[in-house]
Amino acid sequence: MSVKELEKTATLEHASDGHFHGDGILGEQFETLEQQNTSYLIGMWAFIVQEVLFFGAIFTAYAIYRFKYVLEFTLAHHELSVPIGTLNTFVLLFSSYTMARAVRAAMQNRHKKQAFYLFLTFLFAGVFMVNKYFEYGAKFEHHLFPGGDYDAHAVVEHAEKKGELRIVEENGKELYELGKTRNGEFTAFKQVTPEEFEQRTRLFFGFYFVMTGLHGLHVLVGMIIIAILIGRAWIDHLKNKPIADYMPVEMTGLYWHLVDIVWIFLFPLLYLIGR
Amino acid sequence: MATDKPNYLNWKTTVASWLLTYDHKRIGILYLVVISIFFALGGLAAAMIRMELATPKGDLLTSDVYNKMFTAHGVIMIFLFLIPSIPAVFGNFALPLMIGARDVAFPRLNLLSWYFFTGGALLVLIALFRGGIDTGWTFYTPYSSSFAKGEVSLAIVGVFLAGFASIFTGINFLVTIHKMRAPGMTWFRLPLFVWAMYATSLIQVLGTPVVAITLLLVAVERSFKIGIFDPNLGGDPILYQHLFWFYSHPAVYIMILPAMGVISEVISAFSKRRVFGYHFVAFSSLAIAIIGFLVWGHHMFSTGQSMYAGIVFSFLTWIVAIPSAIKTFNWMATIWKGRVHWDTPMLYALGFMGLFVIGGLTGLHLAAMATNVHLTDTYFIVAHFHYVMVGGGIMGYLAALHFWWPKMTGRMYPEGWGKLAAMLVFVGFNLTFFPQFILGYMGMPRRYHSYPEEWAVLNVLSTAGSSVLGLGYLLPLIYLTWSLKYGKVVTERNPWGARGLEWELVDTPPDPHNFERTPIVTRPAYDYNHPEEPTAFIPKPRPVVVGGKDG
Numbered sequence: 035m036s037v038k039e040l041e042k043t044a045t046l047e048h049a050s051d052g053h054f055h056g057d058g059i060l061g062e063q064f065e066t067l068e069q070q071n072t073s074y075l076i077g078m079w080a081f082i083v084q085e086v087l088f089f090g091a092i093f094t095a096y097a098i099y100r101f102k103y104v105l106e107f108t109l110a111h112h113e114l115s116v117p118i119g120t121l122n123t124f125v126l127l128f129s130s131y132t133m134a135r136a137v138r139a140a141m142q143n144r145h146k147k148q149a150f151y152l153f154l155t156f157l158f159a160g161v162f163m164v165n166k167y168f169e170y171g172a173k174f175e176h177h178l179f180p181g182g183d184y185d186a187h188a189v190v191e192h193a194e195k196k197g198e199l200r201i202v203e204e205n206g207k208e209l210y211e212l213g214k215t216r217n218g219e220f221t222a223f224k225q226v227t228p229e230e231f232e233q234r235t236r237l238f239f240g241f242y243f244v245m246t247g248l249h250g251l252h253v254l255v256g257m258i259i260i261a262i263l264i265g266r267a268w269i270d271h272l273k274n275k276p277i278a279d280y281m282p283v284e285m286t287g288l289y290w291h292l293v294d295i296v297w298i299f300l301f302p303l304l305y306l307i308g309r
Numbered sequence: 310m311a312t313d314k315p316n317y318l319n320w321k322t323t324v325a326s327w328l329l330t331y332d333h334k335r336i337g338i339l340y341l342v343v344i345s346i347f348f349a350l351g352g353l354a355a356a357m358i359r360m361e362l363a364t365p366k367g368d369l370l371t372s373d374v375y376n377k378m379f380t381a382h383g384v385i386m387i388f389l390f391l392i393p394s395i396p397a398v399f400g401n402f403a404l405p406l407m408i409g410a411r412d413v414a415f416p417r418l419n420l421l422s423w424y425f426f427t428g429g430a431l432l433v434l435i436a437l438f439r440g441g442i443d444t445g446w447t448f449y450t451p452y453s454s455s456f457a458k459g460e461v462s463l464a465i466v467g468v469f470l471a472g473f474a475s476i477f478t479g480i481n482f483l484v485t486i487h488k489m490r491a492p493g494m495t496w497f498r499l500p501l502f503v504w505a506m507y508a509t510s511l512i513q514v515l516g517t518p519v520v521a522i523t524l525l526l527v528a529v530e531r532s533f534k535i536g537i538f539d540p541n542l543g544g545d546p547i548l549y550q551h552l553f554w555f556y557s558h559p560a561v562y563i564m565i566l567p568a569m570g571v572i573s574e575v576i577s578a579f580s581k582r583r584v585f586g587y588h589f590v591a592f593s594s595l596a597i598a599i600i601g602f603l604v605w606g607h608h609m610f611s612t613g614q615s616m617y618a619g620i621v622f623s624f625l626t627w628i629v630a631i632p633s634a635i636k637t638f639n640w641m642a643t644i645w646k647g648r649v650h651w652d653t654p655m656l657y658a659l660g661f662m663g664l665f666v667i668g669g670l671t672g673l674h675l676a677a678m679a680t681n682v683h684l685t686d687t688y689f690i691v692a693h694f695h696y697v698m699v700g701g702g703i704m705g706y707l708a709a710l711h712f713w714w715p716k717m718t719g720r721m722y723p724e725g726w727g728k729l730a731a732m733l734v735f736v737g738f739n740l741t742f743f744p745q746f747i748l749g750y751m752g753m754p755r756r757y758h759s760y761p762e763e764w765a766v767l768n769v770l771s772t773a774g775s776s777v778l779g780l781g782y783l784l785p786l787i788y789l790t791w792s793l794k795y796g797k798v799v800t801e802r803n804p805w806g807a808r809g810l811e812w813e814l815v816d817t818p819p820d821p822h823n824f825e826r827t828p829i830v831t832r833p834a835y836d837y838n839h840p841e842e843p844t845a846f847i848p849k850p851r852p853v854v855v856g857g858k859d860g
Contacts (some may be wrong), residue, residue, distance in 0.1 A: 063412035088518035240535030
């Protein structure tokens with residue numbers, strides 16, 4: 035660099051404060067990389083807090099209705115596929131691991147390795163979404179999507195077979211008795227009309243679709259960001275860039291772990307408890 | 310300070326340089342333009358309401374149109390004006406200047422928030438023009454679900470987007486206040502406006518997502534007939550109210566806390582005294598933000614919630630009055646024995662104090678369960694929250710607008726007209742809303758377009774007051790716009806003789822990069838006792854070391 039060019043940089047806004055400016059990584063508003071990186075981190079954590087409250091409100095609503103309609107919700111949740119849910123849990127957990135490796139690789143400026151682990155993360159996310167697709171498809175097939183042709187027949191038949199629901203007639207009207215069969219004897223805990231049963235199971239599937247749908251949307255957004263990061267890491271690799279900003283990967287990692295942990299709560303709440 | 314030096318307004322002048330700007334000052338101006346339009350629209354709806362109520366008979370508007378009018382008024386004024394007003398305009402413009410930063414921490418997120426807000430606002434506008442909505446600003450179920458008319462879903466999506474704009478602003482300011490303070494700007498040297506903005510940001514980040522998901526659930530309920538809030542389908546409309554007020558009560562503090570921050574700035578600048586009890590005023594902002602999250606049930610005393618919950622909510626609501634009173638008493642102590650200058654911002658600040666005291670104390674009537682049962686859903690409530698949100702929020706907004714106007718534009722507003730408008734707003738406001746306390750106490754319910762003859766006198770008074778108030782709001786719109794071209798040019802940095810980095814070290818209008826170099830702060834805020842000591846100074850540039858790390 036010639037002296038003339040140096041003088042030019044010295045008149046720039048903050049080139050003369052004696053700090054390292056990290057190859058154009060540093061935003062104009064920041065003084066040091068350390069300030070920039072911690073700002074990003076605090077910002078991301080604030081965003082995560084926001085997400086927790088976003089999901090928290092709907093978790094609360096779900097908890098209230100599960101408490102209110104515990105028998106109906108339990109019968110409805112038998113229709114969810116535990117094997118697929120378990121598989122998806124492991125898939126997401128593994129994707130969190132590969133994400134952590136990608137963050138580590140990014141910190142070490144090993145661009146190829148970073149791209150590889152990001153690609154694995156992307157792949158796992160894809161597997162999750164494909165599983166979700168088949169799961170949703172099965173629900174649509176059994177008319178369990180709470181749209182126009184919702185029908186609780188699948189739930190009723192299944193529950194009857196398991197001895198947790200009995201159809202009785204009172205004053206010429208059909209009623210469902212919800213209960214348990216022990217030693218061949220049925221004990222009824224609650225009587226509901228078929229309409230009530232349909233509404234309440236519909237409520238369950240409504241929550242199921244809204245909660246897993248919002249979560250799936252977060253997975254999709256994560257996949258888009260990860261795809262962009264893969265491209266960037268690969269370009270850095272081809273250009274043999276010595277240093278790249280690792281914060282985008284770090285922040286995406288935080289986001290990805292959030293998506294993971296939301297699922298960790300969704301899975302037992304929707305699939306497991308009451309089984 | 311030569312006038313030919315480029316400033317943030319004129320260094321680039323293309324439309325794209327405004328619409329794609331990352332400069333916090335320009336984004337503040339963008340917000341100012343948009344919310345001014347919505348303030349005018351919301352004001353028009355209010356004018357229609359008051360004209361209808363000038364006569365006991367429902368003759369000007371049908372009850373359907375009347376419902377749509379007060380809904381439009383509420384939705385626009387709350388979501389599209391009051392919530393973004395001071396944080397997004399003056400928080401954006403002044404906060405980085407006050408803490409000695411070049412910009413907010415996330416300038417791109419800042420611009421994105423403006424686009425979210427403007428996009429959401431346009432959707433609400435489309436919903437209003439395509440037939441309007443009649444749910445009231447609260448979107449209560451089942452008004453917004455089973456019995457809804459009009460474009461409720463569109464309006465909900467609009468409010469959802471505006472909500473995320475507010476979350477983005479909150480995240481941005483939290484990080485900015487934590488990480489972007491200049492060297493020497495310790496937490497207890499921060500101006501109190503910054504403390505107020507910190508408390509506001511906390512509420513924006515913690516509260517807004519809850520109302521966002523709640524409104525989303527209403528939209529889902531409408532689209533798929535899932536009875537989350539519909540008792541006919543197994544749901545519970547009271548759950549909606551709980552989730553809604555969990556945000557919307559703290560949202561009241563999103564509107565009033567920044568105004569309180571402005572009042573601290575204005576009162577000390579125009580009394581030439583340090584704010585009395587600085588630490589108490591700072592922490593009372595945080596106390597209001599935190600306790601404010603625990604009082605939402607006072608909106609639901611008459612919904613049949615548990616009596617014990619009611620007692621707790623009532624008690625906690627009274628507790629919120631304490632930090633609010635701490636602020637008011639400290640402001641009074643600040644003025645006491647100060648050299649008071651009666652400029653327009655100070656008039657608005659004094660108006661704020663008077664009106665906020667009435668608004669706050671009548672809040673205690675409503676927080677007491679026994680009187681609440683009598684007063685709930687009457688005009689007493691309407692008067693109470695207008696005293697807080699208009700008498701507090703908008704007075705603070707106007708004080709801020711006049712206080713920072715010379716800094717923002719490089720032009721002074723006409724002082725005589727400013728004082729006249731401040732007087733008109735104060736008198737008009739009281740004439741409009743004080744009669745409503747009496748009407749409410751007599752039992753006049755809110756949200757009806759007709760009423761019995763015996764309430765005519767007070768209603769006519771209220772309508773007459775609202776025209777004075779309208780004039781008071783119209784005047785600033787005219788003379789501030791006029792002053793952009795014909796106002797007295799201000800080139801000095803500190804036209805008010807105030808303390809603070811934005812007055813002492815920043816050009817008028819500011820340089821695009823705010824400060825020549827990052828300042829070093831050496832004195833606490835409001836150090837009026839030491840006029841010879843500057844609050845901060847710009848350090849000399851370090852010599853460039855050839856072959857150093859930068860080279």
